[in-house]
Structure formats: C-alpha cells, structure tokens
Amino acid sequence: MRQTWRWFGPVDITSVDDMMQCGVEGVVSALHHVPVGEVWTPDEIAKRQSEIATASGDRESGLKWEVVESLVVTEDVKQQNGAVREHLANYRTSLENLARAGIEVVCYNFMPVIDWTRTDLAYRLGHGGTCMRYDHIDFAVFDIHLLERPGARGEHAHATVEAAAERFAGMSDDDKTALTRNIVAGLPGANEHLTLDEARERVAAYGDMTHETLRQHLVDFLAEVVPTAERLGIRLCCHPDDPPFPLMGLPRVMSTEADYAAVMKAVDSPANGITLCSGSLGARADNDLPGMIRRLGRRIHFLHLRNVALDDPSLPGGSFHESEHLGGHVDMVAVVAEIVREEQRRKAEGRSDHQIPMRPDHGQDILDDLNRRAQPGYPTIGRMRGLAELRGIMSAFEHEGVGLPG
Numbered sequence: 266m267r268q269t270w271r272w273f274g275p276v277d278i279t280s281v282d283d284m285m286q287c288g289v290e291g292v293v294s295a296l297h298h299v300p301v302g303e304v305w306t307p308d309e310i311a312k313r314q315s316e317i318a319t320a321s322g323d324r325e326s327g328l329k330w331e332v333v334e335s336l337v338v339t340e341d342v343k344q345q346n347g348a349v350r351e352h353l354a355n356y357r358t359s360l361e362n363l364a365r366a367g368i369e370v371v372c373y374n375f376m377p378v379i380d381w382t383r384t385d386l387a388y389r390l391g392h393g394g395t396c397m398r399y400d401h402i403d404f405a406v407f408d409i410h411l412l413e414r415p416g417a418r419g420e421h422a423h424a425t426v427e428a429a430a431e432r433f434a435g436m437s438d439d440d441k442t443a444l445t446r447n448i449v450a451g452l453p454g455a456n457e458h459l460t461l462d463e464a465r466e467r468v469a470a471y472g473d474m475t476h477e478t479l480r481q482h483l484v485d486f487l488a489e490v491v492p493t494a495e496r497l498g499i500r501l502c503c504h505p506d507d508p509p510f511p512l513m514g515l516p517r518v519m520s521t522e523a524d525y526a527a528v529m530k531a532v533d534s535p536a537n538g539i540t541l542c543s544g545s546l547g548a549r550a551d552n553d554l555p556g557m558i559r560r561l562g563r564r565i566h567f568l569h570l571r572n573v574a575l576d577d578p579s580l581p582g583g584s585f586h587e588s589e590h591l592g593g594h595v596d597m598v599a600v601v602a603e604i605v606r607e608e609q610r611r612k613a614e615g616r617s618d619h620q621i622p623m624r625p626d627h628g629q630d631i632l633d634d635l636n637r638r639a640q641p642g643y644p645t646i647g648r649m650r651g652l653a654e655l656r657g658i659m660s661a662f663e664h665e666g667v668g669l670p671g
Contacts, residue, residue, distance in 0.1 A: 266568065266605075266608065266620065266621055266622070266659055267290055267291055267331070267621065267622040268288070268289050268291075268605060269289060269290065269291040269292060269331060269621060269622045269623065269624045270284050270287065270291075270292055270293065270625075270648070270652075271292075271293045271334065271624055271626075271643065272284065272293065272294045272298060272317065272622055273292060273294070273295075273311065273640060273643070274297065274316065277639075277640070277643075277644045277646065278637050278639040278640070278643075279639065279643070280321070281308070281316070281319065281320050281321075281326050282320050283318060283645055284326075284328060285326055285327070285328065285459040287645075287648075287649045287652060288556040289328070289655075290651070291328065291329055291330075291331035291332070291622060292317045292328050292329065292331060293331070293332040293334045293622070293624050294330050294332075294333070294334070295318065295333055295334055295335055295336070295645050296309050296310070296313060296548075298424035298436045299499070302339040302341070302351070302352045302355060303355060304355045304358045304362070305336070305359040305363065306377055307365065307366070308416070310362055310363060310366045311366065311367075313330060314329070314366060314444050314662055317329065317330050318516045324547075329367075330366075330368060331369075331622060332368075332369065332371075332372060332567055332624075333363060333368060333370065333371040333372060333563070334373075334504075334567075335364075335372050335373050335374060335380075335504070336356065336359055336360075336371050336373055337373065338356070338374070338486060339352045340377070340467065340470070342376060342482070342486055343357075343377055343479065343482055343483075343486075344470065344471065344474070344482070344497070345482055345485065348353045353490065356489075356490055357489075357490055358416070360490065360493050360494055360497060360499055361493070361497065363499065364497035364498065368499075368520055369498055369499055369500055369565055369618075370499070370500050370502065370566055370622060371494070371500070371501050371502070372504055372540045372567050373497055373501065373502075373503060373504065373623040374503060374504040374505075374506075374507075374519070375479070375486070375503060375519060375659070376506055376507070376517070377468075377469055377474075377515040377518075378459075378464065378467045378471070378513070379397065379448070379449065379459070379464070379470055379505070380488070381507040382399065382404070382405035382448055382507070382508060382512055383399050383447060383448070383450075383641070384398060384399055384400045384404055384407070384448060385397065385403070385447060386447050386450070386641040386642075387641075390586075391628065392506055392631075393628045394630050394631040394632075394634075394635065394647070395629065395635065396586050396627075396629040396630065397586070397587050397642050398584070398585070398586035399508055399548070399584060399585055399586075400410075400584045401425065401582060401583055401584050402425060402429055402432055402447070402482050403432070403444060404437075404448070405417075405425050405426065405428070405429035405539075406429045406432055406433045406436070406444065407444055407445065407448050408421070408512075408513055409421070409426065409429055409430075409433075410429065410433045411444065411445055411461065412429075412464065412465060412468070412513065413465075414465070414468060414514060414636050416514060416557060420514060438464035445461055446448055447473040449464045451621065451664070466628045467512060468513050468514070471514075471516070474515075476516040476517055479516040479517075479518050480524075480527070480528070483518055483528060484528060484531045487528070487531075487532040487537055488532060491532050491534050491536050491537050494536040494537075495534050495535070497538040499536060500535070500536060500538050500566040500567075500618065501536055501537060501538060502520070502539055502540040502565075502566040502567045503525075503528070503538075503539060503540060503544040504540040504569070505520060505525075505540070505541075505546050506519050506520045506545065507542070507544075507545040508548040508585070509521065509546060509548055509549045509552070509582060510548075510549065510582040511582075513606070514527075520546075520549065520561070522545075522552065522553070522556070522557045523550060525557075525561055525564075526560075526621050529550050529561065529564050529574065535564070537564070538565065538566035538567075539561060539564050539565045539567075540565075540566070540567040540568070541557070541558065541567070541568050541569070542568075542572060542626060543568075543569065543570050543572065543584045543595050543600055543626075544569065544570075544571035544572060544573050544587065544595070544627065545615060547572065547573050547593070547594060547595040548573050549581070550575060550594065551576035551581075554595060554596075554599075554600050554603075555596065555600055555603045558600065558603035558604060559603055559606075559607075562603070562604075562606075562610075565604075565621060566618070566621065566622075567621070567622055567623075568604065568621055568622065568623035568624070569623075569624060570590065570597065570600070570601075570623055570624070570625060570626055570628035570651075570655055571625070571626035571628075572587070572588045572590050572591070572593030572594070572595045573585045573586065573588060573594060573595065574586055574588040574592065574593040574594060575583065575594050578594060587627050587628075587629065587642070588624060588629075589629065589650075589651070590628075590654045590655060591654050591658075597655070597658065598658055601655065601658045601659060601662065602669055604621065604623075605659065605662045605663060605669060607621070616642075623655070625648045625651035625652040625655055626642075626651075627643065627647075627648070627651075628642070628643070628646075628647025628648035628649075628650065628651050629647040629650075630644045630647055631644070631646055
C-alpha cells in the first residue's frame, strides 16, 4: 500500500515537516477554499502542489499531491436541478486540470446535505484521550427537537423517541448549541458550515426522494464524468456513506456491498471505482469487509483504514465511537491481508496501479493532540499511531519470511 496522509493545506495544524517525520509517502489534499461547483484552475492546483513539495526553510519535502479528497459533487448534481449542467461541465474541466498536473486518483462522495455525521467530536475515553462519536439517542434529539424535521418522530423507534425526549429535557442551551454545531459541521477543512436553518432548508429540498432515485442520479453523474476520467487516466472512487444508514429522512446509496456492486455494474469502467473506508462501512456489523475486498477489489482505488467500536453490533443504526486502528469491531488484520492479496494479484497482472494509496483515517486525540485543536478526527499523533500500527501489519504480510496466512 502507498502510505499517504490527508492534509488540509497551510491552515492544517499538521505541517509538511510533520508529515515528513511521520514517514508518509504521499499526500491527500483538496482545494477547500474554492467554492463548491467552481473549476479547480491550473494555478490553484500548482500552488497546492508547491505547498506540499516545500518544507520549512524552503527545503524540498520529497512529497507530492497524489490523491484528491474531495472534488465535491454539488447538491444541484445530486438533485438534478439548478446549475447541474454548469457544475458537471466544471467538474470535467477540473478533472482535465488535475490530469495535466499528474494527479490520477480523485475521491468523492454522494451523501446528501452533510458529508459525515457525528454527535460528539471530543468524546472522552477511559485513557484520557478523545475521539469522535455517533450516539443515536443524541441524533434523535437533534432530528426531533432541534431540527424539528416533519415526520422525524415516526422514523425513530418508540423507545428512541422516549429516550430522546428525556435527554432533551435535561439539556442546557449550551448542550443544544454544541450538539447542533457537531452535527451540521460538514467536512473538516471545507469552506461551508451550515446553520440550523440552512440544514432544514437543504433537508427539505430532497422532499420524498427515494434511495432508487438518488442512486440513478449517481449513475447519471458517473455517465457524465467517467468518459472524461477514463480518457485522462483518472481513477474516480466513491466514498461510502458515513455513517452507512439513513439519517434525517435522506436516502443513502453507498452503504453496503450491494450498493457498490450495483453502481460498478451500471457504469462498468475502471475509471469508476471505490474508496474503501473500513470505518464508515464498519459502522454496520453486516458489512463483510474482507469479503468485499475479495469480490470488488479490482475496483478499489483508494483506502481509508480506521476502526469503530459499536455499542451494540446487533442494532442497525446504533451508536459507535472511533476506536484505535487495531481495536474496535473491524478485523483490521484480515482487511490488510486481503488488500495485500489484491495488490499481489494486480502486480502479477502487470497493472500500473498495483500499489493502492492508503491513509490512516481519523485517529484519537492523544498526548499533545489534546492541546493542538486539529480538525475533528485529524490529530497528528493519533494518526501517526494508527499509521505505525498499520505499517506493522503490512510489513509482516509483505515480509518474505512471514507472508500471508492461508
């Protein structure tokens, strides 16, 4: 695996020097300051490449921008209204500009309204560190009592509605503000953070859109951009829903192996691929991650490796928190083993992309991370710990004297 690191640009608490010292091989980044839907220009792309290539003291870092995360798909494209034609044209132009700059892997997602959802961005752990957490009762509080979404009560289990009412009654105004801020935070590093009123408006804009309709809109989007990507040698890779179950009455289309298989079949091109996020998909106990890699591995173009601890694995849509990379409910050793097997198959076939870019996704805030105030989920030390743990598994499986089990 190609060991990469997500970097949010010069505003990131983690510096280029820090990435060098962590031993990463490449960088994952995006132009978060460019308004969503506008073209990523050659000048802005080159500027970010230069920032990544330059360490303190104007030294060469030896690092390159290797993966885009994310070239955002606009809400107009997801809903097929408004400026959809302009946004699709701009997306294709951005792909052209990225290809000219030598960037071949572009991650995106197709989640309506909010790119990821957590209810607590600094959940205190027993060892004193913090992590991100999704609590389904807290989310019901938000959905029913703060967002006041029509029909919300009927979509939650009766016991959840009662527990949410009790919890809401005991919350202070500061508690309510913090919960709202956490849920509508959007993507860390992005230039857009929704207010509660804006969230209500955007959720309502999806009306009664079904899972099937949103999936067709995704297929339509891919039909528009995949031919361009294929011609340019770009590998597009869709990130799964996070978490992988419906929220706020909005449809989800990339939550299971069946979802991915359907979209890969509908637009059958090597340019149409998968970002396998073990943490997002792992929030559903019924997702068989090693099996998914075996069956869909040829289309996996990018890897996010992180782990989650589920409060109750038997409860669909239940609570979870982000655990250590080798803890939680995802069998990370089995996942890495299947990835190494897939890479070996690709190398034997002569594929130029036999080394799949991977980043240690998220991490717990530990040690000095607790004082650094990084983007939620992106502490330096916590991710460095995760990278070290993953690197150890990889090294063992790739070692001539050890090799893969079975």
